[in-house]
Amino acid sequence: MAERASHKQTTKTEAGARRAPASVVGRIEKLREAIEKYRYDYHVLDTESISAEALDSLKQELVTLETQYPELVTSDSPSQRIAGEPLPQFEKVPHEIPQWSFNDAFTADDIADFDTKVRRALGTAGGTSQSVAYVCELKIDGLKVVLTYSAGRLVTAATRGNGTIGENVTMNVRTIESVPLVLTRPIDLIVEGEVWISKQALADTNTTREKNGEPLFANPRNAAAGAIRQLDPRIAASRKLDAYIYDVARSSEPLPPTQHEELDYLRGLGFKVNAHAKVCATSAEVVSFWKEWQKKAPKQGYLIDGVVVKVDSRELQQQLGYTGKAPRFAIAFKFPAEQVTTRVENIVLQIGRTGVITPVAMLTPVRVAGSLVSRATLHNEDEIKRLDVRIGDTVVLQKAGDVIPDIVSVITDLRTGKEKPYLFPTHVPGCGGNGKIERIPGQAAHRCVDVNSFESMRRRLHHFVSKHALNMDGLGPRIVDQLLEAQLIVDGADLFTITKGDLLALPRFAEKSADTVISTIAKARTQSLARFLIALSIPQVGEETAHAIADHFGSIEKVANATADDFRAVYSIGDVVAVSLTTWFSTPAHKKYLAKLLTHIAITSTGKNRIRASGPLAGKTVVLTGSLEMLSRDEAKAHIRAAGGDVASSVSAQTSYVVAGAEAGSKLAAATKLGVPVLTESEFLALIQS
16 A cells, blocks of 8 residues: 555644643554554455454544544544534535446447447557557446545545536545545545445345334445435444445546556555456457356445446547547446346326327336336337237336336246236227227327327326426426316417416415416526427427427428428438428428417527528537536537537537637547637637627
């Protein structure tokens, strides 16, 4: 272990208090250094240099001396791992470095495809350039944390949150013995890792909870998350949490050139790093490591749900960069999904907001992949026939990660003869008119012939007011249902005709709640084109597609009059979506509904076609890279579009400007190589304000 820096803090003696003898000051310093060394040996190196009883004795001596001389207590003293009163709530913490999640792989073919994409992106396909090595690290099933150190001292521990903002859980993370409060060197550092609970600690915790009549934790991730999010650090400490650190997000020191050397760098700073990492020269070696650990994982004291595969070279990582959601240089190679058996108690039909009918299996509740499951989608009639699933069957249920559970097979050997085959009906009561349903031409799905059934209308309206559509906060599903049942509305446009008097006539509505709804409706009268398109519930059109359409066409008029070929010209839109869009906008009922909506909603300018030609960025394409200080990424994009420019995600010879913030990576390098003008954030602001 590297020699640990002492980082002595200067303390002030309170007026009138006796000054601690030099011998006591020296003894306290020695005790802290010894306790920290033995902590590191035990919790990081898994070696017991001193018995637990002897270590407890040293800790007790330290506490005794600090009690006698409180002016000598420092925040990073081993005695202060559990300190302070319970918090009233967690404060939000903005991440200095965005926190990404990984894309998933489940098969050897997925890894081969990932390897091909990496090599193609780097120009190394066919072995014509430098080789690409990968580091495989175990994917621990726990809770991600981000630790920030200043001058070698832990100052903040935060959860991942939404990747941009997390929760400050510093007091709870300080209770984890494997997390150093002081590094071996006084550097500034941000690291990422996983907080986890061992299988034995989880079992012990659940035994205690069962005795106390409390619900049991379903899995280690839930237990770790539950402990980290306790407002009282003493409760967190009782759970016996542990932590592995696996990545450096930022350091005031130069970093090693490879990921596997970075793991050694972390160990040298005093962090606990999982020992089971391997450098693989090929994707075949990656698959071999993955298969090896499928067999070994159950024997470990902690839960492992896969392998994280990263390009080893940091330089190549920077060249590959990130997509909007995940790094291109890494992937999570998940172990096969957990499977269990259960019985199908019934099969029911669910009507979606576009009128599509989805069969759902109602199951005898069973726990799979840590979750209690009682329903599974059967997708469509063809899937029911393929599986030959019947009411009363015993089935194999599979859940992969956060994906909706699937029935993968039927155990026909357990049939008794009483099982009932499911016949897809011709009529469904929840559909409008006479309830007739039909199969969608060219698809496996069925839908209501009358798409304006009460149930479909209800689901469309729930979506219409949702956060991702018009974001009518304060007018949720319960109020929508009330308005429908009172026959005050039949579609989204009718919401804008609601008056305060209408609301006060309904049960459980008072002045304040009615005012809230009216205010919400007023705010929703101005919308972006993308949100407006999302709210229309057009089949096959989700959030990303809606934004792509909005950026491409710029106005609802151009969207409504576009042909299928016009839609196919939009990046990421294929034949199915193009036909769905043209069909929707050419339907007379939809035209009438659209016109009705536009009498109530003003759509703000958006997309490349809405800007006057004289804007300072008219006809220009701008790429953003790095972290901006004065603007969020969304604000910067909005400024570019408002100035007449287009936003691109990658640098090419056609790029007009690259705006580079802190930690700018491969895009900045590409701009320099291609001779694309690079602007600082201040230069960018000056340009758009001109």
